[in-house]
């Protein structure tokens with residue numbers, strides 16, 4: 001069920017869209033941001049709120065790269081695996097991240113702090129290799145810089161998204 | 164009048180240019196000029212400027228505006244209004260190697276917004292959406308703040324500058340999928356439908372968003388418009404170095420000394436771009452190949468580095484300017500590996516709507532991986548070529564055609580690298596190293 005606060009904030013978001021259907025991705029993103037991921041219950045909440053068939057919302061949630069139907073950690077690390085980053089040593093950064101976190105792509109650390117995902121070009125190719133942690137972009141990555149970013153992200157707990 | 168009109172007001176790494184700084188530098192003068200003209204007059208200026216779409220296809224912008232039906236007062240009074248009509252700005256920007264629109268929305272959001280208002284006036288649209296990819300949320304926030312600023316000054320919203328023309332503008336942030344950049348998939352995405360492309364005709368100019376007449380333009384295209392209205396079509400024509408008009412944002416990545424976004428006369432050559440603007444190649448490396456316009460364009464060899472990088476010249480060379488995201492590959496980079504990486508992207512981002520693309524591209528990726536990892540057999544390159552040629556002509560949208568570019572051109576121009584992999588039973592190159600120098604321009 002939606003909390004009163006969720007409902008209030010959603011009512012505001014909804015005003016930006018001409019139809020309920022057009023608001024659906026924004027509503028799902030909002031619940032995901034607050035609740036971590038889109039559980040079955042969250043999906044039903046969206047369907048009830050927008051009065052849309054669950055199957056239509058499922059079709060969107062499974063289509064977009066950044067709507068998560070499975071639990072993720074406090075921070076999602078998106079490592080660009082597209083061609084400019086690949087050419088500029090993406091493989092080294094990938095191996096370093098996997099080693100530091102002790103997980104592979106699609107996995108979450110046991111302390112639930114980080115989930116590691118490969119991501120298509122992040123539109124920052126002149127700073128390859130590049131990753132995003134939460135909403136924050138980190139380019140010109142070296143193994144040292146990755147360590148510093150992980151430390152910083154662990155310190156602020158991942159509770160808020162820093163833009 | 165600047166020689167770099169799109170970026171002259173942008174300070175990289177700083178907050179967006181404010182409305183007061185933008186207007187102090189002549190911002191919104193283009194809009195003032197446009198509002199004194201009728202919609203067909205504005206369209207004519209843009210036609211005369213020879214502006215071509217910066218989103219990849221290079222379609223003449225003014226011509227596209229002419230496809231949108233305009234009310235003709237007095238001619239058909241019974242027909243009623245053609246509104247709502249929409250203008251949509253495409254900031255999906257997810258094609259690997261492309262990062263130019265990022266600079267424009269981060270640095271100077273008012274320039275894009277002004278371009279949209281002028282476009283709206285030119286087709287008499289009453290509402291607009293800026294469609295922004297998920298990873299650009301901060302850029303979307305900057306656009307949103309600029310919209311609030313513009314509304315407060317009467318530049319946007321109801322009765323703009325007392326002209327009687329009204330235009331409402333909204334920002335929508337997506338949830339990440341490359342196909343959303345394809346204009347009809349984008350419309351489905353905005354409507355909250357699954358973003359598969361739509362059948363054309365009807366074209367969006369007649370039946371687009373919610374089946375209403377809709378104009379879809381790239382962010383950089385829109386950013387050119389205020390300058391054209393303020394300075395004239397002739398001025399814009401004279402900016403180009405080659406046979407096209409205006410300046411162009413070239414986004415250079417790869418192993419050059421100073422990768423980055425460069426605004427230059429359209430028609431600069433690859434050699435000038437690498438040597439004069441990007442400081443040459445990193446130490447000890449040579450440029451072996453480029454891809455001139457994002458992942459869906461064709462490899463170029465050094466013997467093509469003196470071709471002007473404009474729409475006309477590259478089309479004549481069986482290539483495309485695309486997004487002008489120039490990727491520079493050095494002599495230590497394996498082009499089979501690079502092509503495998505590109506095809507992985509296309510296979511993953513296929514929207515799944517039609518079978519040749521959905522099932523064919525993973526097949527292409529697998530065969531390339533076999534060759535790269537030493538499982539290639541004699542005849543595999545011919546097979547790759549033959550199968551790839553079957554996919555795009557039988558697919559529903561241009562994503563599949565984009566996927567064909569790198570494969571076809573690596574076979575045509577770097578066949579020896581593929582053959583060497585097959586003969587040696589593996590990749591002759593070391594895995595790519597981190598850049599020797601960090602930091603971009």
Ligand SMILES: Cc1cc2nc3c(=O)[nH]c(=O)nc-3n(C[C@H](O)[C@H](O)[C@H](O)COP(=O)(O)O)c2cc1C
Nearest residue numbers: 216217218253255256344345346380381384561562
């Ligand atoms: C798969 C695919 C992805 C695309 N992605 C983008 C994009 O991110 N941005 C863009 O402006 N155009 C993109 N396009 C081109 C658009 O369909 C459309 O041609 C363009 O937005 C029109 O604007 P323009 O005339 O100003 O270039 C893409 C096309 C395809 C086939």
Ligand code: SF4
Nearest residue numbers: 514515516517520560
């Ligand atoms: S060509 Fe590919 S991306 Fe385009 S509609 Fe078909 S499956 Fe979707």
Ligand code: FES
Nearest residue numbers: 080085121122125
């Ligand atoms: S290829 Fe990694 S950011 Fe573009």
